[in-house]
Amino acid sequence: DTAVSQTPKYLVTQMGNDKSIKCEQNLGHDTMYWYKQDSKKFLKIMFSYNNKELIINETVPNRFSPKSPDKAHLNLHINSLELGDSAVYFCASSNRAYEQYFGPGTRLTVT
Amino acid sequence: SQQGEEDPQALSIQEGENATMNCSYKTSINNLQWYRQNSGRGLVHLILIRSNEREKHSGRLRVTLDTSKKSSSLLITASRAADTASYFCATDSSYGNNRLAFGKGNQVVVIP
Numbered sequence A: 001d002t003a004v005s006q007t008p009k010y011l012v013t014q015m016g017n018d019k020s021i022k023c024e025q026n027l028g029h030d031t032m033y034w035y036k037q038d039s040k041k042f043l044k045i046m047f048s049y050n051n052k053e054l055i056i057n058e059t060v061p062n063r064f065s066p067k068s069p070d071k072a073h074l075n076l077h078i079n080s081l082e083l084g085d086s087a088v089y090f091c092a093s094s095n096r097a098y099e100q101y102f103g104p105g106t107r108l109t110v111t
Numbered sequence B: 001s002q003q004g005e006e007d008p009q010a011l012s013i014q015e016g017e018n019a020t021m022n023c024s025y026k027t028s029i030n031n032l033q034w035y036r037q038n039s040g041r042g043l044v045h046l047i048l049i050r051s052n053e054r055e056k057h058s059g060r061l062r063v064t065l066d067t068s069k070k071s072s073s074l075l076i077t078a079s080r081a082a083d084t085a086s087y088f089c090a091t092d093s094s095y096g097n098n099r100l101a102f103g104k105g106n107q108v109v110v111i112p
Helices: none
Strands: A004-007 A010-013 A019-025 A031-037 A043-050 A053-057 A064-070 A073-078 A087-094 A106-110 B005-007 B010-014 B019-024 B029-037 B043-050 B055-058 B061-066 B071-076 B085-093 B100-102 B106-111
Touching: A004 A087, A010 A019, A019 A031, A019 A087, A019 A106, A031 A073, A043 A064, A043 A073, A043 B100, A073 A087, B010 B019, B019 B085, B019 B106, B029 B061, B029 B071, B043 B055, B043 B061, B043 B071, B071 B085
Parallel strands: A010 A106, B010 B106
Antiparallel strands: A004 A019, A019 A073, A031 A043, A031 A087, A043 A053, A064 A073, A087 A106, B005 B019, B019 B071, B029 B043, B029 B085, B055 B061, B061 B071, B085 B100, B085 B106
C-alpha cells in the first residue's frame, strides 16, 4: 500500500507552460507539505497545509499555488514555468512536525 | 532559515566499516530527526531523538544529541552496500512553527 503518492513522476515541459503535480496520502495525517529539492540536494520547504488550511507559505513565487481539496490531497499548480523551476518536488505528510512520510518525488524539467 | 549542517559532506567507506555523520543546528529544538534518501527516491525517516534524550539506538543506527553544543551525530555500524544513500538531519524548532528544517545532507558510499 502506497502511503504518499505523487503524479506524475517525471514532467518535461517548456517555459511558459502551466502544470500541476498531485499528491495523495492514505495515512490519515493532518499535515501535508511541498518541498523543492535542487540539483545539490538542498531540500527547501515551500508550503504546508493542516486540515486543508495553509499554515506555511515560504518565500515562493506566486506562480506556485497549492490547493488542498481535502485532508488527504495537496496539489501544486505552477504557472508560467521558468527554467529555474527545474527541480525535484516532494510531497510529504505527518502528524504535526513528527516524522514525515515522503512521496517518491516529481522530477520537473523545464526546457 | 536552514538549520542542520551536516559534516562531512561525502563519505566513502568499505563494507563492514562504521560511518559517522555530524549535524549542527542553531536554535532550540523539540526533536531532531535523521532521514535517508536513496538515489532517485523520496526521503525515509530513520530515527527521532527528543531534546531531553542524549542517545538513541535503532538496529545498526546510533544517534546522539548534545543540546549544549547544538549538535547530533548519526553512526551506522557494520555498513552494507545498501546503506549507500544521502543522509539528512532535520530539526523541529521549539518555536512551534510546525516545520522541519533540513540540513544539506551527507552522501555516503559503501564499497562492497
